[in-house]
Amino acid sequence: MSEVKCIKYDIIKEDIDTTLHKLLWDIQFDLISVPRELRSFARHNDVPVFQMKVEIFEEDDIIVNISYMYPCERYIKSILSMAERNEYYVISTSGYNMIQANEWHHLMTLKSDHIQVETTGMGQYLLMNFEFKFKVINNIRFKYESPNLKTRYNFQTFFITSLFSDVVLISNDGKEFKVHKIMLASQSDVFCAHISHDTCEAITNTIKSPFDAEVLEAVLSYIYGDKVVGIHKTTEQILIAADFYHIDGLKSLCEQELCQRINIENAVTLLELADAHNAVKLKNDALNFIKDNRADMIIKTTAWAELKSVHIVKLLFEAVKCGKECNVIYYECEFGTFFVA
Structure with missing residues (x-):
């Protein structure tokens, strides 16, 4: 038997204009029998909201197309998470896209190396388990353009x-x-x-x-x-x-x-990465993290001990000096012992 089923649906209001829809879907597809397309509604408080469509194509490999439909014209950002073969995948759009009401919109395409096929005495079944997160802008007058998307089509x-x-x-x-x-x-x-x-x-x-x-x-x-x-x-x-x-x-x-991952152990490493590749937001966040009274712990990390860039050392000292104006702090690294007053 083939079916697409929403087994959990939560709606969280993030602010006055934005809601987060979290949906957990189970997909089971009989690869031998027809149809090659399945559709299912996700209901919240018995009201149908999102609709999901799964299409199967078989050429040299199995290809799965997944699309969704929403009943209203909205700006939507999608995030998909799935566990497959002991690995975890996250697929996210970079910004909000305008969708039309009651029209199908492509979500993702999967090929065989991301698909689990189970063979039983009854035949072959494609099995998938996904968590979809949709951020929905409910105020249609809100204009948001994905700053880096150069085409509205999905190829x-x-x-x-x-x-x-x-x-x-x-x-x-x-x-x-x-x-x-x-x-x-x-x-x-x-x-x-x-x-x-x-x-x-x-x-x-x-x-x-x-x-x-x-x-x-x-x-x-x-x-x-x-x-x-x-x-x-x-x-x-x-x-x-x-x-x-x-x-x-x-x-x-x-x-x-x-x-989102900056911590005591990797702050220096991420700062080096950001500085080398002109990642301004990451660089600022890493420096702010270090400046926020964490320097005494960061200087005990392996990343600090192995630091080779004089430029990064200067950046760190400037950040710490801004964060601790009244203390004298001593640091040791490959270049010797330094202090910031």
């Missing part, structure tokens, strides 16, 4: 299927991605430079990347669908790649993720 299916691809992007570890010049050039002036001049890449339609496949796939996922798969796993490397390719929207997403 993720073209990335998954490689349909009409015209260039091959090769990762540092040898994986090939069949992609589209127009998508790369529209989101990154670095990619545009690779393919718009009389270069080897333009002639051979092949671009070699210095980044591993996992990081490159996250970059491409953002370019094609304004979503990032698994951003929590390799956030630092994705930020470096976003800075390298001049993809500001993706870089901003990585900064937001890392700012």
Whole structure:
């Protein structure tokens, strides 16, 4: 039997104009029988609100398209979390998008390596469990444009299927991605430079990347669908790649993720990362964290002991001096012993 079922639905009012909808969905799909499309309502207090549609396509691999419908015209930001094969994935849009009432809107496309298929005596079943979070702006007069989204269309299916691809992007570890010049050039002036001049890449339609496949796939996922798969796993490397390719929207997403993780052990490391890649928000948040009376603990960390940048040491001293005007604090690192009065 195939079914899509919302097993939990909570609505949390965040402020006067914004509500957070949290929905937990179970999806079971019989891969042998029809139909190849399922729909289901999510009800809150017996009132149908969100509707979910799941479509299955089988070519060389299994491909799953998931779409949603909302009964009102709203600005919506979506965040999807899923556990799969002992790993945890988070897919998030970078900003709010206007959706039309009672029309289907693409949420995500999954391919076989993110899908669990269970074989039983009764046949083959596709099993998925997702948590969807939708932030909804209820005041339609509120105008919010995703600052980095250069297209309102979602081309993720073209990335998954490689349909009409015209260039091959090769990762540092040898994986090939069949992609589209127009998508790369529209989101990154670095990619545009690779393919718009009389270069080897333009002639051979092949671009070699210095980044591993996992990081490159996250970059491409953002370019094609304004979503990032698994951003929590390799956030630092994705930020470096976003800075390298001049993809500001993706870089901003990585900064937001890392700012939530700042702690005593990693504050210095994240400050170094932010300074090296001009991540202004992350740099400011890390400095503020250090300045907030935590310096005496941070100087005991491994990151402090291994610090090699004089520039970062100066930044830290300035931050601590602003935070503790009346104390004399001594620090030891690779450069010797320093004090801030």
